[in-house]
Amino acid sequence: MTAMKKITYSLSELANHVGGEVQGNGDIVISSVGTLAGAQSHQISFLTNPKYKAQLKETQAGAVILHEKMKADSPVAALVVANPHAAFARIAQLFDTSPQVAVGIADSALVAPSANLGSDVSLGHNVIIEENVVIGDRVTIGANTVVRKGARIGEGSIIYPNVTVYHDVHIGKRVTIHSQTVIGASGFGYANDKGVWLPIPQTGSVIIGDDCQIGASSTIDRGAMEDTVLGNNVIVDNQVQIAHNCIIGDHSCICGATGIAGSCHIGKHVIIGGGVGVNGHITICDNVQITGYTMIVQDITEPGVYSSGQPAQTNREWRKNAVRLQKIGSLFDRVKALEKQV
DSSP: OOOOOOEEEEEEHHHHHHTTTEEEETTEOEEOOTTTTTTTEEEEOOOOOOOGHHHHOOOOOOOOEOOOOGGGOOEEEEEEEEEHHHHHHHHHTTOOOOOOOOOOOOTOOOHHHHHHOOTTOOOTTEEETTTEEETTTTTOOOOOOOOTTTTTEEETEEEEETTTTTOEEEOTTTTOOOOOOOSOOOOOOOOEEEEEEEOOOOOOOOEEETTTOOOOOOOEOOOSSOOOEOOOEEEOTTTTTTTTTTEEOOOOOOOOTTTEEEEEOTTOEEEEEEEEEEEEEOEEOSSSEOTTTTTEEOOOOOOOOOOOOOOOOOOHHHHHHHHHHTHHHHHHHHHHHHHHHH
């Protein structure tokens, strides 16, 4: 059995890769990444949060990625960049040892004669590609994934095992979709006739832009009549629900367990924390950050940070405050009465 070739880079090579400057010995050989506390001499780590500055003094890493402001504090060689976290991400990609999702086309893959596959496409076991599907060059699709009629997948995309891509969905270039995710299922559209729910056919589709990342077990519903749209470089965490006819702007980020109801328009560079709920037909402007467990019930028209989730407290404090909250109505009436007497 042939051993896997070890990937190594000098610190100077890594600096060239990310556009940084070397402080110290640029000939240090790096073969992987690690944390400040746990890294060894052949590894590189990074520091962005001052909370971990104490770990920098004790680190055994061969080198550390730092901002200019912190380079004087490094006891080891440093790679100095403007954005250490981004530089670390690019370097970590060089050392990524994740196995390929699929290699070649498995004998058990089923491809409809009318499907159009680009060059260097890989299909895992039991993949089903239905009629009139178009798959770009260098697309990789993992085992048991189903791509339904008329769907399109752009070049360089990677779809992990057990994903379902419904009919007529369009997926851009270099998109990654993780396992158990469903793209293009029917949106939650029903009419009520004397207590009986009547399903409304969802005849729109889903369009996903280039360079998006979709986490595991997430769902993006197709539009009712128009499309659900994700812009370019949108990242979606695990277990996120995006309902029909939502539009998500470029470079936005949606964290895990968030639910976005139908027909929401979310701007560019919006960050939505974990467990957030967004009511239907809400508009959120560009450059908004929403902290975890916030409930959005009205439009957000100004950039900034928004919160409504209540931080944890001791049970005793919570019970006390809950009782006080129940009395807030009578307290309000008393204050109004006193105002009239003044």
